[in-house]
Amino acid sequence: MGPLARTGIGIALACGVLVTAVGVGRNSDSDHEKEPPKGPYVALGDSYTSGPKIPPQTGDPAGCDRSGRNYPALVARELGIEPADFRDVSCSGATIAHLTAPQSTDHGTNPAQLSALSAGTMLVTLGIGGNDVGFSSLITNCVTTGALYELADHFTDVSGKAPCERRYTSGDTDTIAQQIHTTGDQLARALHQIKRRAPGARVYVVGYPAILPAKGTDCDDAMPLAPDDVVFLRDKEQQLNTMLRYRARAAGATYVDTFTPSSEHNACSPESTRWIEPLRPSSPAASVHPNERGERGMATAVLHAVKD
Template sequence: MSKRMPRFAALTSSLLLAAGAALFGAGQASAAAQADFGYVALGDSYSSGLGAGGYDTASGDCKRTTRAYPALWAAAHAPQTFSFTACSGARTGDVLANQLAPLNSGTDLVSITVGGNDAGFSDVMTTCVLQSESSCITRVNQAKAYVDSTLPGQLDKVYNAIDSRAPAARVVVIGYPRFYKLAGTCTTGLTEGERSAINGAADHLNAAIAKRAADHGFTYASVVGAFTGHEICSGSPWLHSLNWLNVPESYHPTAAGHSGGYLPVLTNAA
């Protein structure tokens, strides 16, 4: 269980609204509940929105977009402050070096996805697409070994830094979806063995992230359920398959994946 109560939910609870309405009127009470709420969105391409399109040119290679789930949440809830520092390609070290400046004692909510780049999942996908099934599974197992041996310590550094800078914040650590629907509609490309191995690696990564989040008193939020039925090889995918015209967007959530998958998960956890 998280050591942090969901402050946004508490501030907007019916009890506080009722009390505020008696003093200020219902509309003013609702505004007051959000007046000092600060939200900071950290992480990698799954947070910045790579794959969703509509990128903010000012964000450069970070590929941030208003179609990403952090921006969608902020648009829906209107926090007083919203800092969006997530960046495509970010590893744990990049979060530490470049993304934490907006955090402070007044930060109420932090969301983050990170760990996939540390584990080398881009290289995993490249290996699986271009090489044999045995090479793919070997590379998957190497990534899983890194997740077991090294990633927990890297996540601890990030989580400790967040806790130190924003001790009152509710921190929602969000995982990654499974990429493939097995026995789905795909008739070419990877083998079923490769797809199964990749899904298993995603589960392995998510389990490690969830464990570290729980040990720090953070809330872990899984998107696996939200994306079930919307994987690659499903009838309604929320993830890009391999896109030779825009390779970086491959294996990332679409705009629908952010609005229909990640956004509801963050909303329920925040």
């Protein structure tokens, strides 16, 4: 979904499927197993997890842009997890590589995120992949192209493709789909590492909320995209989430769908209801990133999965 928070337009867009436990019956032991863990809880991820510019900004290093009201903090509070048992190591601009290697920021270095895990970790949330796919530059390029074509009043060519779609697809070649596939392979290895380091943890892969609406004509100057490119980009985000769902299932993790509940609260929705801020935010949040309402909505989706 360039770094998601550093560019201000990163999206990390920066995705998995719900893995449902199947049992032959219900008893006190199985009920106990389904009780939400009380920690230790480790939150991993990029800027859609960290919550850049949502007050209060907290944590070390400051360059990771973590909010005290991001979805991991809200989940920890709701589950009654003690502060000593909660570690949020998410960081703006993080890629899958930063799960196992340090990440340099403008204000300090974030250690490899998986270093926060241990054999005692009982709950892990992971929201990552958008930066690996390059949604930051994708959105920037599509907005620029859309604005130029709006001036020309010309959104498609003889191929029937919108300008941004034409830039990233040619014949049978779809560069975004290729990047999503490569990212999926990297995520599979990372999930294996999480399982190895925290074998007793329940792992939740958190998908990305809807950035754009289903209808291309529902966006205005807040997100100046060619209408068909709105549809193209929404489809690519859904492909990214589908990959995350698949990889979560394959690794025995649980996928958390934040796309469905946020579909009518995208960056082109009214200011009073949107979860994602447009290019010029009207609420404290990075552009094209979740605002506080969005982080609350994501927390609700995570809590529903954890308590299910």
